[in-house]
Amino acid sequence: xxxxxxxxxxxxxxxxxxxxxxxxxxxxxxxxxxxxxxxxxxxxxxxxxxxxxxxxxxxxxxxxxxxxxxxxxxxxxxxxxxxxxxxxxxxxxxxxxxxxxxxxxxxxxxxxxxxxxxxxxxxxxxxxxxxxxxxxxxxxxxxxxxxxxxxxxxxxxxxxxxxxxxxxxxxxxxxxxxxxxxxxxxxxxxxxxxxxxxxxxxxxxxxxxxxxxxxxxxxxxxxxxxxxxxxxxxxxxxxxxxxx
Numbered sequence: 001x002x003x004x005x006x007x008x009x010x011x012x013x014x015x016x017x018x019x020x021x022x023x024x025x026x027x028x029x030x031x032x033x034x035x036x037x038x039x040x041x042x043x044x045x046x047x048x049x050x051x052x053x054x055x056x057x058x059x060x061x062x063x064x065x066x067x068x069x070x071x072x073x074x075x076x077x078x079x080x081x082x083x084x085x086x087x088x089x090x091x092x093x094x095x096x097x098x099x100x101x102x103x104x105x106x107x108x109x110x111x112x113x114x115x116x117x118x119x120x121x122x123x124x125x126x127x128x129x130x131x132x133x134x135x136x137x138x139x140x141x142x143x144x145x146x147x148x149x150x151x152x153x154x155x156x157x158x159x160x161x162x163x164x165x166x167x168x169x170x171x172x173x174x175x176x177x178x179x180x181x182x183x184x185x186x187x188x189x190x191x192x193x194x195x196x197x198x199x200x201x202x203x204x205x206x207x208x209x210x211x212x213x214x215x216x217x218x219x220x221x222x223x224x225x226x227x228x229x230x231x232x233x234x235x236x237x238x239x240x241x242x243x244x
Contacts, residue, residue: 097131
């Protein structure tokens with residue numbers, strides 16, 4: 001059976017609103033599992049962007065394990081891969097989920113291990129590629145990152161599986177991510193692309209945005225494109241709230 005190429009590029013949910021059920025904080029992992037369309041999905045976490053933090057990995061296992069039957073694993077690259085055959089392990093998965101963290105460090109380490117080519121092979125074989133924040137940016141051409149410091153800089157060397165730029169956590173007020181993403185697109189530094197508010201995921205089939213999925217009501221994704229002389233225009237895509 002030929003499986004469609006799918007990517008679920010998530011903003012994650014950095015600041016759940018008061019009263020948000022804690023069991024739904026990791027619901028975007030569940031969404032990715034559902035997209036795989038199998039009864040007991042094989043799901044592998046890649047946490048390179050947080051330096052393979054043991055605390056992060058343990059927390060992810062607890063969250064992913066709460067969403068039903070799945071065969072869970074993780075790939076760590078520090079200080080060396082924890083599986084004998086990285087390519088075979090990843091190709092055997094139904095879902096690969098990438099953590100947030102530093103997208104700049106993630107891309108450098110992946111390329112050193114030739115993971116960029118392996119992940120493209122997985123995508124073309126129908127493995128669902130997913131992830132949040134850095135794990136969303138990485139599949140695109142580039143986006144806005146704080147990987148270099150507190151300032152928000154452009155990164156333009158993403159894997160480019162998707163021919164768009166990407167903005168994450170588009171509505172959070174602690175950093176001007178929303179305005180910076182639009183500024184860089186208007187100036188031509190970044191290509192046109194999609195931004196997602198916190199708790200919103202971009203579901204791509206092939207290289208086309210199929211729909212926006214949310215874990216909160218009344219959230220949006222945005223398509224942002226240049227509009228001449230440093231300006232931009234944007235189109236909202238309301239997210240469909242999809243919870244277990």
